[in-house]
Amino acid sequence: MFVRTRKLATLLTGAAIAASTTMVAGAAPAAAAGPCGSSYTRVGVYAVHDKVDGSRTGTLEVYYSSSTGKNCALTYGYGRYANTKSWKGVIISRGDGSGEDADAGEFTYYAGPVYVSAPNQCIDVEAVVPAWNSRKLNNVHCG
Template sequence: MRIGSRVSALVAVALVSLLLPATTSSASAAGPCGSSYSRVGVYRIPETGTQDGTLEIYYSSSTGKNCALAYGVSAEHKGKRTYKGVAIRRAGGSGGWVGQRDYFKYYAGPVYVSAPGTCIDAMGLMGGDDRYVWNVHCG
């Protein structure tokens, strides 16, 4: 009898846990730049023609920083060690470009620039194709 009631209790606990909805906290999910960053821009690389990659821009209102990454999306670049690059700066060239270029498997970046209340310039590079965006995300 004791074993039967223990089994019944375990079955009841299992059923209740299956019926409860699974919850996740979006606040705890960290993106590629960090948990306080939100994506504010997505750009094709290159702007026209066959898309080789994506330039993504993120912003953190708590730090006042922007972040940029460049991902490969074409069969030539996605998941393959190819030449990828990303750079970001305060619009107008104040402070110069912050970036990285090399042979990466998945993406270049993240790179960061402090630009509270200021627009940014950014660029992404996949192989021989690039994409520049100027004077954007003025936060």
């Protein structure tokens, strides 16, 4: 009898944990704020690669808010540069080079967010991880 009771208690505890985890995970509001703010939707993810060996060093993420007409960008480290203090940078501007916003330095998680107002225009974005590896995109995400 003790073994059955113990198994039942274990099963009930596991079910309670699973239910509470599901409730917590499912409780996130639909408009949860991302790294750029609640009205932004991710529109692009781009890998940054080492110029010498081709290994991935970072990730550039681009977001857009239709309510503000602004784009936002962040650069994350990847592999040995993820969650480690290292040089990370991000630059965003309108396709014509105006309205530039940049953030760079020794960061543990990411550089940015940086913003540019570019309704009905293309943007330029660049990620740098570490200082000598970059990924630049010109005239992208045209609105």
